[in-house]
Every structure is written in structure tokens, then in C-alpha cells.
Amino acid sequence: MFKWKKLGxxxxxxxxxxxPWLKEFAQAPSTLLFDDFVRVYFSCRPAADSLGQYVSYSAxxxxxxxxxxxxxxxxxxxxxxxxxxxxxDEFGTYPVSVIRNGEEIRAYYGGWTRCxxxxxxxxxxxxxxxxxxxxFTKMGSGPVLSYSPDEPFVLSGPxxxxxxxxxxxxxxxxxxxxxxxxxxxxxxxxxxxxxxxxVRWIKANKDLIESRIEExxxxxxxxxxxxxxxxxxxxxxxxxxxxxxxxxxxxxGYASSHDLIDWTRDDAKAGIDVSEEGxxxxxxxxxxxxxxxxxxxxxxxxxQVGRYGFGLAVLEGKLE
Amino acid sequence: MxAMAWKKLGxxxxxxxHSLPNECHQxxxxxxxLVFDDYVRVYFSTRAVDKxxxxxLSHIAFVDFAKNLRDVIRVSDKTVIxxxxxxxxxxxxxxxxNVVRNRDAVYGYTCxxxxxxxxxxxxxxxxxxxxxxxxxxxxxxxxxxLSASLHEPCLVGDGFVKVIGGTFHxxxxxxxxxxxxxxxxxxxxxxxxxxxxxxxxxxxxxxxxRQIIADRLGALESQALPTVIDIDGRLHxxxxxRESFDFRINSARxxxxxxxxxxxxxxxxxxxxxxxxxxxxxxxDSHMLCYPHAFECEGKVYLLxxxxEFGRYGFGAAVLV
Numbered sequence: 001m002f003k004w005k006k007l008g009x010x011x012x013x014x015x016x017x018x019x020p021w022l023k024e025f026a027q028a029p030s031t032l033l034f035d036d037f038v039r040v041y042f043s044c045r046p047a048a049d050s051l052g053q054y055v056s057y058s059a060x061x062x063x064x065x066x067x068x069x070x071x072x073x074x075x076x077x078x079x080x081x082x083x084x085x086x087x088x089d090e091f092g093t094y095p096v097s098v099i100r101n102g103e104e105i106r107a108y109y110g111g112w113t114r115c116x117x118x119x120x121x122x123x124x125x126x127x128x129x130x131x132x133x134x135x136f137t138k139m140g141s142g143p144v145l146s147y148s149p150d151e152p153f154v155l156s157g158p159x160x161x162x163x164x165x166x167x168x169x170x171x172x173x174x175x176x177x178x179x180x181x182x183x184x185x186x187x188x189x190x191x192x193x194x195x196x197x198x199v200r201w202i203k204a205n206k207d208l209i210e211s212r213i214e215e216x217x218x219x220x221x222x223x224x225x226x227x228x229x230x231x232x233x234x235x236x237x238x239x240x241x242x243x244x245x246x247x248x249x250x251x252x253g254y255a256s257s258h259d260l261i262d263w264t265r266d267d268a269k270a271g272i273d274v275s276e277e278g279x280x281x282x283x284x285x286x287x288x289x290x291x292x293x294x295x296x297x298x299x300x301x302x303x304q305v306g307r308y309g310f311g312l313a314v315l316e317g318k319l320e
Numbered sequence: 321m322x323a324m325a326w327k328k329l330g331x332x333x334x335x336x337x338h339s340l341p342n343e344c345h346q347x348x349x350x351x352x353x354l355v356f357d358d359y360v361r362v363y364f365s366t367r368a369v370d371k372x373x374x375x376x377l378s379h380i381a382f383v384d385f386a387k388n389l390r391d392v393i394r395v396s397d398k399t400v401i402x403x404x405x406x407x408x409x410x411x412x413x414x415x416x417x418n419v420v421r422n423r424d425a426v427y428g429y430t431c432x433x434x435x436x437x438x439x440x441x442x443x444x445x446x447x448x449x450x451x452x453x454x455x456x457x458x459x460x461x462x463x464x465x466l467s468a469s470l471h472e473p474c475l476v477g478d479g480f481v482k483v484i485g486g487t488f489h490x491x492x493x494x495x496x497x498x499x500x501x502x503x504x505x506x507x508x509x510x511x512x513x514x515x516x517x518x519x520x521x522x523x524x525x526x527x528x529x530r531q532i533i534a535d536r537l538g539a540l541e542s543q544a545l546p547t548v549i550d551i552d553g554r555l556h557x558x559x560x561x562r563e564s565f566d567f568r569i570n571s572a573r574x575x576x577x578x579x580x581x582x583x584x585x586x587x588x589x590x591x592x593x594x595x596x597x598x599x600x601x602x603x604x605d606s607h608m609l610c611y612p613h614a615f616e617c618e619g620k621v622y623l624l625x626x627x628x629e630f631g632r633y634g635f636g637a638a639v640l641v
Contacts, residue, residue, distance in 0.1 A: 085507055086439035086498030087473050113442075116435035118407040123468070140470030141497070147444065149461020149522075152408050176462075177407040184406060199470070 002254075002271030004298055004313040007069070009279050011061050012309040013044050016074050021046045021057050027306040028095030028221065029299035030159070031290045032105065032133055037062045037072055038292060039133060040299060041079070041107075042310065043094035055082060056094035058109060060133070065292060068312060079136050080109065080127055088113050088123045088143050095221075095286075097159045098133060105129040106198060107136045108169060110156040111143060118177050118184040122156040123147065124169070126199070145169060145193060145201050153177075154186045157221050159288075160198070163231075167195040168260065170208075170222035170233070178216060180241045187216045187240055190233075192260070208263050209235065209255055216240035220250070221286045224260075227296075228320030231257045234270065234298065236285035246274070250285035252300065272298065272313055279308055286310075289319070324551075324595035326623060326638035329390075331604045333383055334634040335366055338395045342379040343368045349378075349631035350416030350545060350611040351624035354426065354454055359384045359393055360617055361454055362624065363400070363428075364635065365415035377403065378413030378433065382454070387618055389637050401428065401448050401457040409434050409444040409464045416545065416611070419454060420481045420521075426450040427521055428457045429490070431477035432464060439498045439507045443477035444468070445490075447522060465522055466492065471529035473497065475511055478545045481521065488518040489585065491546040491557065494529065501565040508565040513543045513557075533559065533580050534590045540564040543578065549614040551621060551640070555582045558612040558623060571599075575610035577625065597623065597638060604628060605636060 013026045026042040033039075041060045048054050057078035064070035079096070083089035089111025096109040111125045123143035127136035145155055154174030161168045172188040179185075190209045193201040211217040222235045233255045239248035254270035255263040275281050280302030288299045296315040302308070335348040344366035354361045361384050367376045380400045384393040401417070404410035410432025418429045430446040444464035448457035467476050475495025482489050494514050498507040512531040516524040535541040546559040557580045563573035577597040580588040599606050605627030613624040621640040627633075 083473075084497065085500070086436070086442075086495075086509070088468060090438055114437035115407070116437060117411055121407070126470070140473070142468045142470050142473035144470050146467045146469060147409060147463040148467075149447070149459075149463045149465060152405075152461065152463030154407075174407070176405070179406075186407070 001269050002319070003316040004272040005316055006272075006275065006280075007312045007314055009302070009309050009311040010063065010069055010299075011040070011042070011071065014308065019074070019076075021078055022059055022074070023047050025056070025305075025307050026061075026309045027301060028157070028286050029288050029301070029310045030095070030097050031288065031299065032098050032100070033290075033292065034062075034065070036065050038065055038068060038290075040310075041096050041098055042306075043096060053114075054092075056092035056112065057082075058093050058096040068292070068297070075134065077135070079107070079129075079134065080138070083111060083138075083141065087111075087141050088121075088146075089125050090114075091120070093125070095157060099160045099162065101128075101198065103130070105133045105136075106160070108144070108158040108160045110158065118186075122154050124155050124158045124171060139199070144199060145171070148203060148205075150205050151191065151203065154188055156188070159221075159223050161224055163226060163260070167198045168224070169193045169195070169201060170224055172220055172222070178240055185240065186218070188218055188220065190219045190222045190235060204261065206261070208261075209233070209253070209265055212253075212265060212267065213237065214239060218243070219253075223288050225289050225319070228318060231260055232289070232319050233257070233263060234287035234289055236287065238283075238285075246282040249283035250305070252284055252287050272300070279303060280311060325641050326595050326597045327641045328600065329637040329639060331627070331634050331636040332385070332389055333362070333364075333392070335364075336633060338383070340366050340381050341396060341398050342366075342381075344379055344381065346632050347378075347630075348381075348634045349626055350613070351626075351635045352416060352418050352613050353615040353617070353622075353624060354419045354421075355615065355617050356453075358387070360387060360389065363417055363419055364631075365413075365417070370412070375435070376413070378415035379403070380414050380417045380430075389617070389622065396455075398456075400455070401430070401459075404432060404434075404446075405462055408432070408462050409442070409467065410446055412441070416478065417448075417457075418480050420483065422483070422521060424451070426454045426457075427481065429479040429481050431479065439509070442468075443475050445476055445479040445492060460522060466490070466516060466524050466526070468494075469526060469528065472514065472526065475509055480546050480548060482548055484585065488521045488524075489548075490516045490518070490524060491532075491548055492516065493544055493546070499564070505565070510540055510542050510564045511544065513546050513559060532588050533557070533578070536578065536590065536592065537561065537563060542567075544575075545611045545613075547612055547614045549616065549621065555585065556614070557581070557588060558614050560610040560612060571607040574608045575630075577609045577612050595640065597625070604633065611635075
């Protein structure tokens with residue numbers, strides 16, 4: 001079992017002033033390393049509209065590389081604009097995953113639209129930055145990864161990686177919409193695609209992670225890294241009903257693989273769970289593992305899926 | 321190229337004169353032919369009213385004609401393909417469905433409709449396969465085979481598939497965007513005709529937003545429902561086109577039939593006048609012509625199409641002379 005030492009919450013969106021689009025939530029942390037700071041991208045929301053509906057933006061906070069609890073600055077503006085009328089990302093750009101590609105920085109993000117019979121649909125968009133990741137321009141007004149026969153809706157939670165000159169996207173795809181107390185809730189599973197150029201993707205068309213707690217287990221936010229001769233995936237999972245409670249809410253799972261295709265799930269090894277009390281006592285989700293100067297960290301969300309920000313844990317030992 | 325002309329045969333099917341499954345009473349849109357030894361099956365989209373909100377739900381049905389295209393042999397009496405599941409791309413309608421034989425099966429390329437909030441609808445193209453000579457179709461999956469992509473941001477639909485030299489070719493439409501043309505107007509869309517190819521009819525490679533048919537009305541021309549047929553060794557495409565707004569009532573801005581031809585599957589020359597199909601004053605197609613479908617039967621080339629009100633009262637035919 002890995003041993004993660006919790007360091008506490010590092011960023012609280014409610015403490016940021018002068019940005020009405022960043023009122024609450026700091027979801028899906030994802031990092032980009034710079035010489036003397038670590039940029040953590042996250043997704044946030046302005047206040048809900050009169051109907052109680054949210055849009056979501058993505059932004060970043062820069063943390064001092066020598067002291068990750070020292071905030072150097074917060075994005076002045078969202079890194080991406082919402083899409084135009086009728087486009088796939090008209091109502092949200094959440095979450096976002098970034099990667100360096102030569103001089104440019106590439107972002108993959110979930111674009112949200114609103115539907116009539118179900119509350120939303122999501123597809124994955126792509127954008128590039130030429131200013132060091134402060135702002136991104138969409139590569140097109142449509143999605144770069146969208147629906148297919150086995151992935152009919154809700155393609156979200158992209159994490160982009162490059163291994164051995166091949167681009168990989170881990171993401172989730174909706175399996176079915178389940179009516180829970182009169183409300184449509186999506187069941188989704190972790191999927192993967194690969195690409196030679198980051199634009200034209202070939203889907204694996206496979207559930208990578210077997211369901212453990214129930215058939216309709218929702219699996220979210222896959223995060224993959226390579227260490228100690230194999231690939232590690234941390235992700236989150238929850239029950240399909242009653243998940244807005246401590247008992248059935250998100251926890252962090254773990255799987256490993258030697259070939260990126262076949263994964264062995266072993267949640268007991270994840271080594272991080274909800275706390276007895278505090279900001280992450282009810283749920284823990286959206287893990288993102290990154291290495292800085294010889295230390296392996298996990299950024300993650302706590303209660304209400306990151307409404308009050310994200311925290312950090314540090315690994316005692318190595319990933320292996 | 322010699323002069324070609326359509327001879328109109330009049331309206332050949334009126335849905336209000338028949339009993340259709342799924343509580344559909346009006347509309348027989350986008351007729352699509354499947355020719356059998358001794359009859360012609362014509363699939364069309366008809367509409368039921370959604371009891372939840374009074375909006376329409378489009379369903380596929382068919383009518384079998386004798387090969388004179390006049391005598392109705394039968395009308396489908398059960399569901400050809402059910403609508404999609406909750407939250408799927410084809411939950412609120414299938415309109416149209418193009419059919420093509422592939423060995424012993426019939427492939428149905430559906431245009432699935434699902435409702436949106438800020439705009440009325442999104443569409444994508446699905447695939448369903450029939451193993452009972454086209455009586456019923458089963459989806460290959462809950463999701464589409466062709467949908468919005470990086471440079472085709474919305475409204476991928478109206479697929480027409482033809483196998484040429486072992487390759488599946490699809491002509492379809494993609495949306496270029498939605499616009500509100502007046503402060504109090506509902507958003508209207510513009511779409512253009514594109515092309516994709518496939519080795520198996522399931523996995524497609526788009527040309528990605530290459531508009532293959534030149535605009536006649538300018539950038540706000542909406543082009544829909546392409547159909548392609550080989551006539552004497554040259555490919556001919558028929559489609560319909562209109563202005564992007566104020567096209568429902570205003571006949572001068574409404575759908576007409578367009579035409580283009582190609583000798584290389586790549587470059588298309590638009591020529592709406594040869595052959596030309598125009599409205600007939602006082603007739604069922606006096607104000608609008610739309611949703612063409614060309615096919616060959618007993619050595620003749622036919623065009624099925626809808627007239628006024630987008631086919632609320634059925635479809636007609638013309639024969640090439």
C-alpha cells in the first residue's frame with residue numbers, strides 16, 4: 001500500500017477576490033511545471049444563475065516550486081472562452097488537462113452543453129497556448145473526441161499524456177443514464193484513446209478498469225503516470241445512487257499496467273482515504289499525481305467535489 | 321452532357337390516408353428506396369406527438385409499392401427501429417434513414433435527433449443493421465458512427481451511403497453554426513454537404529469540413545439531404561437548398577432541388593438547371609421542393625421528393641426522360 005501524507009488544503013477559491021467567474025469550486029487540479037513555480041490548472045464556477053444552473057471555467061493558480069503552499073498568483077481571466085451558440089462547449093469548459101508540445105502548450109478539456117431530457121452532455125475539445133499557458137485558443141469550434149457506438153454520451157475528464165512518442169488520452173465515457181429519485185444521473189467508465197498527432201484519435205473501445213463496488217459504479221478522473229517500470233493509474237469511483245453522502249460518495253482507486261491496455265485494479269493499494277474530519281471528510285476524488293524535485297505529490301479534491309478547493313498529499317517512498 | 325429532364329409523376333403517397341405505427345398520422349419525409357425483385361420499399365420519416373411537451377418525435381416507417389411506383393402493396397404495421405435511449409443522440413427522432421445493401425444485410429444510416437436547451441436540436445449519424453430484408457433494424461451501438469468534430473461543430477446528419485469500388489462513400493451534411501437573426505427569433509442553423517469514406521461502413525474518415533458543393537445563394541445557403549446516383553458513367557448528386565432563415569413560410573426563400581455532377585468523386589460541378597425540377601403552381605409542390613432521393617428501377621431513374629410543408633402530406637416522384 002502506498003503511504004500518502006496529507007499536507008492540507010492548498011487553494012480555496014472563496015479567498016480569491018475580483019473574479020466573479022471564480023466564485024467557488026476548484027476542481028480537477030492538473031499541473032504544469034515551470035522553473036520556479038508549479039502551475040495548477042483547475043475548473044471553477046461563477047454564482048449559479050436564477051435557475052440554479054452553473055457554467056464552468058478553467059483557470060490556474062501558480063504555486064512556489066520551493067513551497068507549494070505559497071501562492072504566487074491566480075489567473076486574471078479564464079484560460080478558455082465558452083463556446084458559441086449551439087456548440088458543444090457553450091456552457092462549460094471542465095475539466096482541463098495540459099501538456100507541453102514543443103514551444104506550445106496543448107490543452108484538452110470537457111465541453112458542456114445542456115440537453116432537454118437529461119441535464120447535460122460533454123465532449124472533449126482541444127486548444128493551444130502560445131503564451132506559456134495563460135490563455136488558450138481552441139483548435140476548432142467542435143470537439144476533438146466525440147461520441148461513437150460504444151461511447152454514446154458524456155465524454156469527459158480528459159487527461160493527456162505522451163509515452164514513447166504516442167499521445168494518450170484517458171477519459172470517461174457515459175454508459176447509461178439512470179433515473180435516481182426523478183433525476184437523470186450518468187453512469188460512466190474509464191476509457192482510453194491514442195494518437196500520433198494529438199488530433200486524430202483512435203479509441204481503445206474498452207473499459208479499462210473493472211467495476212468493483214457495483215455494476216453501475218461511476219468511475220471518474222483517471223490520472224496516469226509512469227514510475228518504477230510500470231504505469232500507475234489513480235482515479236475516483238462512487239456508487240450510482242446516494243453518492244452525495246459520505247457512505248456512497250467518491251473514493252480514490254488505483255490500478256497498474258505494463259502495456260496501458262490491461263490494468264489490474266487494486267484499490268487497497270491507493271493509500272489515501274477520507275479524513276476523520278475537515279475539508280475532505282465526506283469524499284475524496286480527482287487525484288492528480290505529479291513529481292517535483294524528487295517528491296511525488298497528489299493533488300485531490302475533498303467534499304462537494306472541490307467546492308471549497310483542493311489539497312495536496314506527499315508520497316512517503318516511491319511509486320512502484 | 322446532353323439535356324436531361326424530369327417528368328413529374330405527382331404525389332404518390334399521403335400518410336394521412338394510411339394507418340401508421342407509433343401513433344404517427346402526418347408527415348412522410350425524406351423517402352428512401354430499397355428495390356426488391358417485385359416491389360420497391362420506400363422508407364420515410366413520419367411524426368408522432370410527444371405527450372410530455374407537444375413536440376414532435378420522428379419515426380421511420382415504410383411503404384411497399386409495385387414497381388410502377390403507383391400501387392401501394394402494404395404499409396409497415398410495426399416499428400422499423402425504436403427511438404434511442406435516454407440521453408442518446410437519437411432519443412427524439414430518426415429523420416431520415418438511408419438504406420444500402422451490404423451482402424445479406426441492409427445497413428440503415430440514421431440521422432438521430434436529440435433536443436437541446438439553447439438551440440432546438442443536435443443531430444448525428446447512426447448505423448443500424450437489418451437481417452430480415454429491411455423489416456426491422458438493430459443498432460450497432462447506442463452512439464453514432466459520425467458526429468460533430470473539430471471543424472464540423474454541430475448538426476452532422478442526412479447521411480447517404482454508396483459503395484463504389486469496394487469503398488463506402490458517405491455524403492452528409494454538417495452544421496457551420498447557429499445564429500439568431502432577430503432578437504426575438506429562435507436560432508437558425510446553416511449546413512453544408514461534406515463527404516466521408518470507410519472500408520467497412522462503420523468507421524469513417526471525414527474530409528473534415530470540406531464543403532463539396534458550391535453555394536448558389538451565398539454563405540447563408542443551407543444544403544441538405546444529398547443523394548448520389550450513377551447515370552451513364554457519371555455521378556450525379558441531388559440535394560435541397562434554401563436560405564438559412566425565413567424559409568418555412570416564405571416560398572421564395574424555401575427549399576428547392578439542387579444538382580451537381582462529378583467524374584472523380586472529389587470535384588463536383590453544380591448545375592441546378594440540368595436536369596431541373598421546379599415547383600408546379602397550384603399543385604402539392606407549389607411552394608417547396610425538398611428531400612430528394614434518386615434511385616434506379618427497371619432501367620429508369622426516379623427521384624422521390626417532398627413538396628409543400630416539408631412533406632406533411634406525403635411525397636411524390638419524377639422520372640428522368
